């Protein structure tokens with residue numbers, strides 16, 4: 473696209489999108505929903521005990537390490553508690569930019585898992601933990617940012633039931649108690665895979681359980697050996713070979729940042745299916761210099777993915793490492809950008825001019 477062809481406003485108005493079908497593939501959140509907290513005011517005027525003696529700065533330093541649930545409890549226990557919590561900077565930022573997710577954090581029982589500092593630092597970062605591109609979502613059990621592409625491509629971001637996690641990663645009941653666990657929300661979900669769930673599940677993330685397993689067993693090889701020994705011992709009730717292969721694919725889920733852009737991955741046959749796709753994830757804003765952002769998708773890339781990727785002048789632009797241009801283009805359409813990245817992307821996007829011109833004519 474010619475750089476000077478369109479104004480910033482035209483690009484943002486006509487080329488940017490936030491496709492509902494894509495955002496509603498994860499836990500749906502009403503952006504206008506106010507946290508219950510903002511409506512409540514404590515009636516009790518009692519003090520907050522020994523904490524009362526500490527200087528406010530020190531008190532704020534300590535309170536930031538508390539999880540959101542504990543902080544809200546202190547705030548609601550008395551007017552004094554409320555007066556101390558309300559001006560806490562990390563809490564104020566969370567409340568003003570992400571207060572609409574508090575109700576979902578409560579519903580999924582994640583509100584007691586992560587400190588206010590952790591959530592606040594996630595708000596101020598915007599990179600997907602897996603690929604390094606913009607991450608518009610938050611994985612609830614681990615409080616890590618992720619993107620739509622990686623939710624599909626990186627199995628470590630998938631959710632797993634506790635029973636299956638224990639089986640695949642050979643963990644004891646005592647080990648399992650240290651895992652972050654969330655309660656799922658019934659509904660319809662889709663991250664390329666699709667699922668409808670009427671009941672609730674206690675879920676953890678494969679990232680969390682694999683990290684724990686590596687700590688418990690000492691190494692990946694030791695984990696594999698423990699898994700093999702366990703299934704040899706259970707030979708009478710043996711698990712089908714296909715299932716064991718799928719279990720190994722879950723064990724192999726990468727914890728490190730991917731070394732290759734996931735939209736250039738080749739499709740693979742017989743891969744394990746994500747049975748809880750999108751069920752451990754919420755849309756989560758980020759704070760940049762220009763304010764609160766929620767991520768932008770590109771209508772131009774969507775058009776390329778839907779119909780234009782076969783054009784020869786487009787395929788000749790793609791790098792030789794891309795073996796499946798249709799898959800690559802679908803990945804581009806799923807990719808999210810910050811506002812600054814999007815304006816840069818628009819300069820090079822294959823279908824940007826076509827989309828904007830259609831809107832302007």
Ligand SMILES: [Zn+2]
Pocket residue numbers: 600601602603604605607618619620621622623
């Ligand atoms: Zn990613």
Ligand SMILES: [Zn+2]
Pocket residue numbers: 770771772773774817818821822823824
């Ligand atoms: Zn584009």
